[in-house]
Amino acid sequence: MQCYSESCFRLCFCPNDPYVIITNTCSCSPKFRGTFHQFGGNATKTSKSPLIGIRPFTLFSQKYHFPCIRTRYLFSNMAVSYLSQVEAQQVDNELFTEYAFSVDQLMELAGLSCAVAINKAYPLNKLTKSNGSVLVFCGPGNNGGDGLVCARHLKMFGYKPSIHYSRNPTKQLYKNLVIQCEKMDIPFLSDLTNETVNLSQSYDLFIDALFGFGFKPPVSLEFKSILQIMSTSQIPVISIDVPSGWNVETGPLDSENNLKPDCLISLTAPKLCAQFFQGQYHFLGGRFVPDALMKKYKLKLPTYPSHELCVLLNSSDDKK
Incomplete structure (x- = not known):
């Protein structure tokens, strides 16, 4: 199943656990498909240390917060930076x-x-x-x-x-x-x-x-x-x-x-x-x-x- 709600990221963070990084978003896992089907793949915990200096933001109108990454990987591995x-x-x-x-x-x-x-x-x-x-x-x-x-x-x-x-x-x-x-x-x-x-x-x-x-x-x-x-x-x-x-x-x-x-x-x-x-x-x-x-x-x-x-x-x- 192709992820498509938010541009198909190569790297994003699980809304339920800010320390879980989901790396394979092109095959949505059933666990997250019901609420955030743009996230998916095999979630693996990489760190229990907070990510310093990265602000959380709210996706859509949901009240789930997760660290905002400043560079996103769009379709075709296209990396794009976002400016403040x-x-x-x-x-x-x-x-x-x-x-x-x-x-x-x-x-x-x-x-x-x-x-x-x-x-x-x-x-x-x-x-x-x-x-x-x-x-x-x-x-x-x-x-x-x-x-x-x-x-x-x-x-x-x-x-x-x-x-x-x-x-x-x-x-x-x-x-x-x-x-x-x-x-x-x-x-x-x-x-x-x-x-x-x-x-x-x-x-x-x-x-x-x-x-x-x-x-x-x-x-x-x-x-x-x-x-x-x-x-x-x-x-x-x-x-x-x-x-x-x-x-x-x-x-x-x-x-x-x-x-x-x-x-x-x-x-x-x-x-x-x-x-x-x-x-x-x-x-x-x-x-x-x-x-x-x-x-x-x-x-x-x-x-x-x-x-x-x-x-x-x-x-x-x-x-x-």
Whole structure:
């Protein structure tokens, strides 16, 4: 029996005993199949010493706690590191300083990789309801900038993007991105209050580019209505880097409008909250991390195939 609830780990910890390591998760043992069928194999006790410095986290809504491992082995022995909020900021800052990347340079690469990932998961010929119409919700920071770049490239790919920009930009970088989208005849929706009823009929996809890894709860009032639109709609939501409204490290917050994206596109490296992602597709994009930086931070990232700008980490097809 193939384990499929949580990406099929090569190494994980038994929820009933934090010192039991289960190493063969591809043949679920009957003992754990009833409650956590993603765990399995032959459980062997390896140590009675606590694992220092590793936080427990809760899987799904169950009240079982077990040590969180920072590197996970996904299908095909793919090792992936997960970053905390501080680590993500450190890597980002080092790219800007030590490696002399500019913000707009990384934003362009990130947004392009998101557009490529979306095209892979949701090709135009599959979006028949609204002929590839996509609504991009952009926030005021760099995550919103990624969304603007993504919208522009989706337009080049033949999609029909529209943009809801939550605030008028003040930085010239964002102003330039807005001008570029306007020059490509990408419409901007200033007010969604009169549009909400028609959204389900008007769009095939929602793209969540509100908040990135700099977000700290709670969600301000001006964004709650947008999150409600995305979380209550039947339209597939694609989140860029971090699902908006989630804690960057601990995942979904206890709220009635908890966002459950159908697709997550992590950038640079997945953040810790990505461990709680339950949607169809999880991609990694932002192919700009130098080997020396990976070595310094001990990052384990998958190898991008050939010239690809993104790599699929996990999909529902691999769980069947």
